[in-house]
Amino acid sequence: MLAFLVRRLLLTLPILWIVVSLVFGLIHMVPGDPVAQMLGEGASVAEVEGLRHDLGLDRPVLEQYRTYITGLLRGDLGISFRNQETVASAIMARYPATVKLAAASMIFCITVSVPFGVISAMRRGLALDRAIGFVSLFGVSLPNFALGPLLVLFFSIALGLLPVSGEDGFSHLILPAITLGGGSAAIMTRMVRGSMLEEIRQDYVRTARAKGLTERAVLFGHALRNGLLPVVTLLGLNAGGLLAGAIITETIFSWPGLGRLTIQAIFARDYPLAQGCILTIALTYILVNLATDVLYSVVDPRIRYD
Amino acid sequence: MTEFLRKNKLAAAGLFIVAALTMAALFAPWLAPYDPADQKLMDRLQGPSWKHPFGNDELGRDILSRILWGARVSMRVGATVVLLSGLAGVLIGGFAGYVGGKLDTLVTVVVINSLLAFPGVLFAIALVAFLGQGLDRLIFALTTIGWVGYARLARGQVLKVKTLEFVESARALGASSMRIFAGHILPNIVQPVLVQASVGMAIAILSEASLSFLGLGIAPPTPSWGAMLNDARNHLFDAPHMVVFPSVTLALTVLSFNFLGDALRDWLDPRRESSGTMSNF
Numbered sequence: 001m002l003a004f005l006v007r008r009l010l011l012t013l014p015i016l017w018i019v020v021s022l023v024f025g026l027i028h029m030v031p032g033d034p035v036a037q038m039l040g041e042g043a044s045v046a047e048v049e050g051l052r053h054d055l056g057l058d059r060p061v062l063e064q065y066r067t068y069i070t071g072l073l074r075g076d077l078g079i080s081f082r083n084q085e086t087v088a089s090a091i092m093a094r095y096p097a098t099v100k101l102a103a104a105s106m107i108f109c110i111t112v113s114v115p116f117g118v119i120s121a122m123r124r125g126l127a128l129d130r131a132i133g134f135v136s137l138f139g140v141s142l143p144n145f146a147l148g149p150l151l152v153l154f155f156s157i158a159l160g161l162l163p164v165s166g167e168d169g170f171s172h173l174i175l176p177a178i179t180l181g182g183g184s185a186a187i188m189t190r191m192v193r194g195s196m197l198e199e200i201r202q203d204y205v206r207t208a209r210a211k212g213l214t215e216r217a218v219l220f221g222h223a224l225r226n227g228l229l230p231v232v233t234l235l236g237l238n239a240g241g242l243l244a245g246a247i248i249t250e251t252i253f254s255w256p257g258l259g260r261l262t263i264q265a266i267f268a269r270d271y272p273l274a275q276g277c278i279l280t281i282a283l284t285y286i287l288v289n290l291a292t293d294v295l296y297s298v299v300d301p302r303i304r305y306d
Numbered sequence: 307m308t309e310f311l312r313k314n315k316l317a318a319a320g321l322f323i324v325a326a327l328t329m330a331a332l333f334a335p336w337l338a339p340y341d342p343a344d345q346k347l348m349d350r351l352q353g354p355s356w357k358h359p360f361g362n363d364e365l366g367r368d369i370l371s372r373i374l375w376g377a378r379v380s381m382r383v384g385a386t387v388v389l390l391s392g393l394a395g396v397l398i399g400g401f402a403g404y405v406g407g408k409l410d411t412l413v414t415v416v417v418i419n420s421l422l423a424f425p426g427v428l429f430a431i432a433l434v435a436f437l438g439q440g441l442d443r444l445i446f447a448l449t450t451i452g453w454v455g456y457a458r459l460a461r462g463q464v465l466k467v468k469t470l471e472f473v474e475s476a477r478a479l480g481a482s483s484m485r486i487f488a489g490h491i492l493p494n495i496v497q498p499v500l501v502q503a504s505v506g507m508a509i510a511i512l513s514e515a516s517l518s519f520l521g522l523g524i525a526p527p528t529p530s531w532g533a534m535l536n537d538a539r540n541h542l543f544d545a546p547h548m549v550v551f552p553s554v555t556l557a558l559t560v561l562s563f564n565f566l567g568d569a570l571r572d573w574l575d576p577r578r579e580s581s582g583t584m585s586n587f
Contacts (some may be wrong), residue, residue: 018420022429026436040348141561145519146553153546159511164542244425248516252539263520266435278432282424289423 001294008293013288019282024068027271028061055081068275077279078272080139080265084264087276091258096258097167101249102242105181109238112185113231117192118224124197128238132189139186144245148179148252165254180249184238191234195227202226232299236292240285310573317572320565323558330374331381338371343527351545361547363537369548372529373555379530380511380559383441387448387510388503394449395456396492396499402457403464404487414461418454425450430513434522444523448513452506459502464497497574504567508560515556531556 033053036043052058056067071078077087102272120132142150155162155175199205200223208218247259252259258277265273311318329339340358346366354361360369402413421429433447467473468491476490517523518532526533531552538548 012423014416015420015423019424025431026432041472046408137561138557141557141564142553143515143556143560145532146549146556149535149539149542149549150553152542153549157543157546215572241425244427247428247431247517251520262431264544266431267521274432278428281428285424 005290005294008290012290015286016279017284020069020072020279021065023278024065025119027275028064069221077276080248080273081270082268082273087272090261090273091280094256094258094261097255098243098246098250098259101173101176101180101246101255101257102239105176105179105184105242106235106239108177109181109185109188110235112181113188113192114224114228116195117189118219120189120193121196121200122219126132129193132193136186136189139182139188139197142182144179144183145248145252147182148175148249151175151179152252167256176249176253179252180242180245181264183245184234184242188231188234188238191231195230196223199223200225203300229300232295233292236289236295239292240288243281310569312573314569316565317339317569320562320569323562324566327377327381327559327562331585332375332378334374334378338368338374340368340369340371342372342375342529347492351541353545353547355546360551361545363534363548364545366543369534369551372534373531373551376529376531376534376552376555377559379441379524379528380514382512383445383448383490386445387452388506389443390449391452392456392499392503392506395453395458396460396495398453399457399460400464400492400495401487403461404468404483404491410461413457419456421454421464422458426454427513427516428531430517431520431522434517435586439522439525441524441528444514447517448510451513452510455506456502459498460495463498464491467491467494477534501567501571504563504570508563511559511563512556 035048035055035057039047039051049058056064059067068078075088077091079085080087080090116132116136120129123129139147147150152164152175156164160173163172202221202223205218208222209215213221243259246255246257247262249255250257250260251263259281262271262274262277262281265277311321344367346362349358349366350364352358352362352366358368358370360373363369363372398413399418402410410439429451430447433450434443437443437447473486473490481489514523515530515532515535518530519536521533521536523532524530534552534580535549535556536551540544541548
C-alpha cells in the first residue's frame with residue numbers, strides 16, 4: 001500500500017507540472033492588457049509601464065515562468081495584482097468556505113441517495129419506486145445553475161423558509177449544499193438502487209433470509225454493506241467534480257469560497273490569483289481522487305494495490 | 307426501428323424532443339414570433355400571456371423567441387464540438403491504440419491522463435477566460451476538453467478489435483497498415499462512438515450553458531439558455547418565469563440526448579441487457 005501511495009504521489013508531480021505550465025501559458029496568451037485594465041482609461045503610458053515593471057510583467061515570458069515555478073516550489077503563489085495580498089493567504093481565507101460547502105453537499109448526497117436508493121430497490125416497479133425514479137431523472141438532467149435559482153424561488157421566495165444568499169450559519173448552507181449535491185444525489189440514488197437489486201439476488205442474502213434473520217437485518221446488516229461498494233467509487237469521483245461545480249454554485253449564492261474567488265480573479269484579470277485558484281482546485285481534485293483509490297481498499301479488502 | 311421505438315417509450319420521447327429541437331434550431335428565424343433582440347421596455351418583466359407565451363425579460367424581449375434562437379446556439383455548439391472532438395479523439399486515440407508502443411504511452415499516460423486529472427469544466431473556464439469570449443473560442447475550449455473521452459474510448463476499442471481474425475486476414479492478404487486502420491478497424495468502432503456522441507451532445511450543451519451562465523460563453527445580445535438564466539438571477543423576486551422556461555428547456559434537452567444515447571446503445575447492440583444511466587427509470 002505504501003509503495004502504491006508513493007508511486008501515485010510521484011505520478012501526480014508531472015501532471016501538476018503540466019497543469020501549471022498549461023495555465024501559465026494560457027494566461028500569457030490573453031489578448032487584453034491587465035495593467036491598463038487595472039489602472040483604468042485615464043492612466044498615462046508612464047503609469048502603465050511603471051506598474052508593469054513593478055509586477056514583473058515587462059520581463060521575458062520564460063523568465064517569468066522560471067520565477068513562477070521556483071516560487072511554487074517554495075510554496076509562494078505570488079502576489080495578487082489588485083489588493084497586494086499574497087495569493088496563498090487569499091486562497092486560504094476562502095478555502096474553508098468551499099470545503100464546508102462541498103462537505104455539506106456530500107452529506108446531503110449520502111443522506112438522500114442511500115435511503116431513497118434502498119427504498120426504491122425494495123419497492124421495485126411500485127409507485128414509490130417510479131416516483132423516486134422520476135425525481136432523480138430530473139435531478140440528473142437539471143444543471144446546478146438552473147436548480148439553484150429554482151430552489152431559491154420555491155424555498156426562499158414562495159415559502160420564505162431559507163435565506164437567498166450569504167454565509168451566516170447553517171440556514172445559509174442548506175440551499176447551496178442541495179444545489180451543489182443535487183445532481184450527484186440523483187445519480188447516486190440510481191446507483192444505490194441498481195447495486196442493491198444486484199445484491200439481494202446473491203446467495204448470501206438467501207442464506208441470511210433462510211436462517212431466519214429479519215428483513216431489516218438482511219438489508220442493512222448484509223446487502224447494504226456490499227451494495228455500497230460501487231457507491232464509494234462514485235462518491236470519490238463526485239467529490240472532485242464538486243469543486244468544479246462549486247464555481248457555479250458559489251456564484252449563484254454569493255458564497256465566499258474558492259470558486260467565486262476564481263471567477264472574480266478571472267474577470268479582474270488578476271493573473272496570479274486566477275492561476276493560484278485554478279492550481280489549488282486541480283491539486284485538490286487530484287488528491288481527492290488519490291484518496292478515493294486508497295479508500296477502495298479500505299472498504300473492499302479484496303482490492304490490493306501491491 | 308419503428309418496432310424498437312414502439313417498445314421503448316423513453317427512446318421515442320428522446321428522439322421526438324431532439325427532432326423538435328433540431329427543427330427549432332434550423333427554423334428559428336421563421337418559428338420565433340418576435341426578433342430575439344427586440345427590446346420593448348413597456349413589456350419588461352411581464353409574465354406569460356397570449357401575446358408572449360413565455361413572458362418577457364428585463365429588457366422586454368420575448369422569452370419564447372429567445373429560447374428558440376438559443377436552441378440554434380446550443381445545437382450549433384453541441385454538434386460542432388461533438389463532430390470535432392469525436393473526429394480528433396477517434397483519430398488520435400485510435401491511432402495510438404493501433405500503433406501501440408511509445409506513441410501509445412505518450413498519448414495515454416501523458417496527454418490523456420493529464421487532461422483527465424483535473425475537471426474539464428475548470429479547464430474550459432480557464433481557456434475561455436484567458437482567450438476571451440466568442441462562439442469560436444467557446445467551441446475551441448469545449449473541443450479541447452471533449453476529445454479526450456473519445457480518444458480513451460477509441461483506444462480501448464481499437465485494442466480489442468485489432469486482435470480479431472478479420473484484421474489478421476486483411477493483413478495476410480497484404481493490406482497496408484493505413485488501409486487496415488481506416489478501412490477495417492475504424493468502421494468497427496463506430497457504434498460505441500455514436501453512443502458517446504449522443505451523450506456528448508448533452509455534455510457540450512450543458513457546458514456551453516454553464517460558461518454562458520458565468521458570463522464567459524456567448525456574448526450578449528446573442529440568446530443563449532445559460533446567459534438567460536444568468537439574467538434571470540437578478541429578477542427571481544419579480545419575474546420567476548425568466549428562470550422557469552429556460553431551466554425546463556435545458557433539462558428536457560439534456561434528458562432527451564441521454565435517452566437517445568441509451569436507446570442507441572440498446573438498438574445497436576440488442577444482445578446487451580439495457581443498463582444505461584437512464585434506461586432504469
